[in-house]
Amino acid sequence: MKKTRLAIIGxxxxxxxxxxxxxxxxxxxxxxxVRRPEGxxxxxxxxxxxxxxxxxxxxxxxxxxxxxDAVADTAKSLLQSRIPVVECARLHxxxxxxxxxxxxxxxxxxxxxAIVGAGCDPGxxxxxxxxxxxxxxxxxxxxxxxxxxxxxxxxxxxxIKGVKRALATELPSREGVLQRYVYxxxxxxxxxxxxxxAIVNDPLFLDEETRVFAVPSIDTLEETDRGVxxxxxxxxxxxxxxxxxxxGRYDEAGLAARMMLAAARALPxxxxxxxxxxxxxxxxxxxxxxxxxxxxxx
Numbered sequence: 001m002k003k004t005r006l007a008i009i010g011x012x013x014x015x016x017x018x019x020x021x022x023x024x025x026x027x028x029x030x031x032x033x034v035r036r037p038e039g040x041x042x043x044x045x046x047x048x049x050x051x052x053x054x055x056x057x058x059x060x061x062x063x064x065x066x067x068x069d070a071v072a073d074t075a076k077s078l079l080q081s082r083i084p085v086v087e088c089a090r091l092h093x094x095x096x097x098x099x100x101x102x103x104x105x106x107x108x109x110x111x112x113x114a115i116v117g118a119g120c121d122p123g124x125x126x127x128x129x130x131x132x133x134x135x136x137x138x139x140x141x142x143x144x145x146x147x148x149x150x151x152x153x154x155x156x157x158x159x160i161k162g163v164k165r166a167l168a169t170e171l172p173s174r175e176g177v178l179q180r181y182v183y184x185x186x187x188x189x190x191x192x193x194x195x196x197x198a199i200v201n202d203p204l205f206l207d208e209e210t211r212v213f214a215v216p217s218i219d220t221l222e223e224t225d226r227g228v229x230x231x232x233x234x235x236x237x238x239x240x241x242x243x244x245x246x247x248g249r250y251d252e253a254g255l256a257a258r259m260m261l262a263a264a265r266a267l268p269x270x271x272x273x274x275x276x277x278x279x280x281x282x283x284x285x286x287x288x289x290x291x292x293x294x295x296x297x298x
Contacts, residue, residue, distance in 0.1 A: 001288055005031040005058050006264055007083070009074055010065035011042065011049070014088075017257035018063050019045065027265055027287045032056040059083055061267045063260050075103055079110045084267045086260050088119025096122060096276075104274035113270035118263035118277055119256035125228055127277055128246055132232035136242040139234040156204045157182050162190030165218040169249070170208070180210040185218045226252040262286075 004027060008018050011033050022030045032048035034056075042049065050056060062078050064071055064087035071089040078085050091099050100116050107114040117123060121143075129141055157166035165185040170178055182199055186192060196212035199205055232244040259277075265287030266280055286293040 001027070003027060003029045004060045004264065004268065004287075005029055006261075007031045007053055007056055007059045007062045008033045008065055009053070009062055009078070011035045011045075012065060013253045014256060015063075015065035017251075017253045018065055018260060019047070020254075021257040021261045025261060027289065028261065031059045034062075053078065053081065053083065061086065061264050063257075063264060064088075072099065072102060075114060075116075076106045079103075079106045079112055079114060082110055082112050084113045084270075086115045086118050086263045086267070088117065088123055088256050088260055090119070090122070091117065092122060100274050100276060107274050108272050111272045113267055113272055114274045115263040115266065115270075115280070116274055116276055118260050120226075120250075120252050120259065121228075123259045123277065124255055125230065128230055129232075130278055132230065132244045132246075136232050136234040136238065136240060136244060138238050139232060139242070142231045142233075143228065153180065153182070153204065156202060157184060157199050160184075160195055160198050160202070162187050162195045162198075164190075167218050178208055180205060180208045182210060182212045183215045183218065184212060185216070186214055226250055 006022055006028050008015050008022075008030070011019075015033065015035075019030060019033070022028050030047045032050055032055075033042075033045060034050055034053050037051050048056060053059060053062065061084045064074050064078070064085055066074050068089045068091070071087050075085050075087055089099060096117060103114050103116055117126070125143070129143065132141060133139075153168035154166055157163060157168055160166075163184050164187050167183045168180060170180050182205075184192075184195060184199070186195060192214045195214075199212050200210050227247070227249040230246040232242070234240050234242040262285040263277065263280075266284040268287075269284050270280075283290045283294060
């Protein structure tokens with residue numbers, strides 16, 4: 001199987017997550033990263049780091065990981081070089097439609113495909129909203145974003161002596177056992193071992209295995225710990241009487257990277273033009289694994 005070679009444009013948090021996603025994928029490989037000349041050195045990066053995509057060997061597609069106000073110009077420049085693109089600009093409603101139309105004109109002119117809005121939201125969350133609306137076409141949808149934490153346990157950990165701020169969440173282990181993870185930002189004079197012991201032995205935390213981690217900043221941690229509650233209510237009198245609920249917790253940049261990678265698998269099957277995820281058949285997001293996915297999930 002010939003692997004799709006992808007370039008990453010930008011090496012911020014999203015770009016790093018895209019590197020990780022490509023490295024764990026069997027259908028794609030990292031051609032290299034395009035970054036600013038003044039960008040920090042990244043010794044962990046096992047791929048070429050250049051200042052222009054033309055310096056990379058054979059690029060089949062590019063994942064755009066730049067700020068939203070730079071996405072359109074970056075996409076058009078890559079399309080001009082006949083490089084298909086995937087981007088995840090945070091645009092919605094009319095702004096998204098106008099953005100897509102702008103990219104569509106450039107993609108048609110240069111005869112290459114582009115996939116827009118293929119991140120977290122718009123992106124993965126959009127797919128769930130769409131499916132819910134299909135199943136309950138008359139009704140309304142509520143989308144509530146939140147930090148994926150256990151508020152009660154977070155407050156309890158914050159009250160432990162020596163804890164400046166805390167963040168508690170639950171994650172399953174490899175064996176499927178639910179574990180509680182408590183992240184604490186300590187006061188300058190606090191002893192990490194004593195704080196961990198006090199939290200683990202607090203009666204509120206005795207019902208599950210609890211692990212305590214000292215971190216430099218809770219604010220930084222919260223940026224990567226996101227959640228969503230998506231709820232669709234059928235209209236009154238609808239014969240389906242449907243209420244659909246999805247609750248998820250995720251690393252927002254990591255989820256966006258996975259969605260972008262799935263979209264990139266679709267690029268070889270597309271004609272010129274700009275596409276949103278709603279334009280694509282679900283199977284094409286699996287690329288060469290489409291038949292295996294159909295066997296597994298249908």
